Amino acid sequence: MLQNYVSNTTRYQYIQALGQGNMSQVVLVKDMMKNQLCAMKIILKELLDDPQFALSMKREILIHMNLNHKNVVKLYETFEDDSFLYLVLEYCNQGTLSSQKVLFGENNIFDCFHQILDGIDYLHNNNIIHRDIKPDNILIDNGVYKICDFGSAIQLNCDQFFISEQQGTIGYAAPEMLLNQDYDHKVDIWSLGVVVYELLHLHKPQQEVQVNERLNEDLQILLYAMLTKPHQQRPTCKQVYLCKWFKKMMKQLKLYNKYEHEQLKSKHLNKQIQIKTLQNCCFDLKQAAVSQSNSLTQSDSTTTPMIPNSIQNSTDSLHDSIPIVESPANPQM
Template structure:
């Protein structure tokens, strides 16, 4: 671990662990504040793609900070063996933890979705595509504001109209064009947001299977359904937004900015399509 980090922050208990590193609570004595410190062991990164992600994440987070719905990066420390990023400390639960407790009301789901889309729209305006939007990567601050985290899979696509290829993401949330190996753009994030909205309202994912391959097959079919027993009380406006976000035709899929202007979002989950 970097000596400069130890000189500036007092490391406390571990609060999370990922594939390549750990997240600890840390304390800055001069500021008298607690932060989160994500430390990655560079020696464990044998894959070139993983190394590129390690290099990209602090650069992308620096570009994006600050935004009210994106975890803020404050400091980066690096030596030959490790890289540490000091970020704002969020609550010890994610959107996933909230979802497994119960389905959300449309009003509550719309407020969280608006915050998520605000963050994603901001990313896209700066040419950043997150590529791994899922409930586990959505945190909350002490005032219950949603915060997008984990930009390890993110890429920067300048000009806004460039495309990227390569399978990146998590099975339930990945867009079909990614799985098909086609070039894709920032609308892959909108598909993922749509899947999250579906899960918030239904308590189950729109595409599922007993294995990863079965989930992928369901995503590729993209047969979006609204089972009556689950969606009986869900408004037509919410279903309209879901159809336009979880849309296999990328040219017809809404952008994050367009989704923010949908009546269901503007009216906080209480509107109806006339």
């Protein structure tokens, strides 16, 4: 049945089913215009009769349509017909992280770890909390790890720091979220900590976290920090980048650490040390200030995703019930 509906869109050719969820089905299609494979998420429009579900879908699309980062799955297009709502997404050819049934070691965990952190840091710098980081929501495309599924994500207002709406998946959700307490961006740090712990141990952490003592001591310290229950003591993305193990691994692999660079530059400036490139740095900062007035970097897709009328109409009277900021600030690529 879905095959017939997809074929009727003319632009997309149905290839095969990829997965089935409670509210949607994902199929592999070929974009005949661009000659590329895409994943198409298909939602039965009858479900949009539920105002809360319609509002959730609107929020998901509003957030996802503006994202453009190498470690975040792209949303290319949205459209609808009489029966279904379609979201056309970037296709990742290696499936999800949960399908990788291997024990990660210190040598290969960092590649996965830092790419997911890069994606989360990009979201956080745009006031977005994913709220459902887990292996099923990490896709892999030719070795590149990408965050997907923004159905639980929320974008905070500029003056909003904490929320208490319960979301996430049991086993990966932070303690403060499960207890209906106020929480912030650090719930994603907890979830990432659980993901990394599980990859290194092949099971989730227990009530009392016990990290394998054979791991590098600095990595042990980082995992304990990310899985600290009081969120005030849990690190931010920036603090993870600046921890000893992370800095050492980035240097070893010759990866650019933007936060360490900022830290070193600030240290030099605070000591009033004359730097030859100081004028250039100031110029770059001015350029950055100008660029901050823009919204997120536009997708390289020629088609900008739009909010389908069925969702817009269903949520016009409810749009204030959940805060959404449509113009994120401070893009980080």
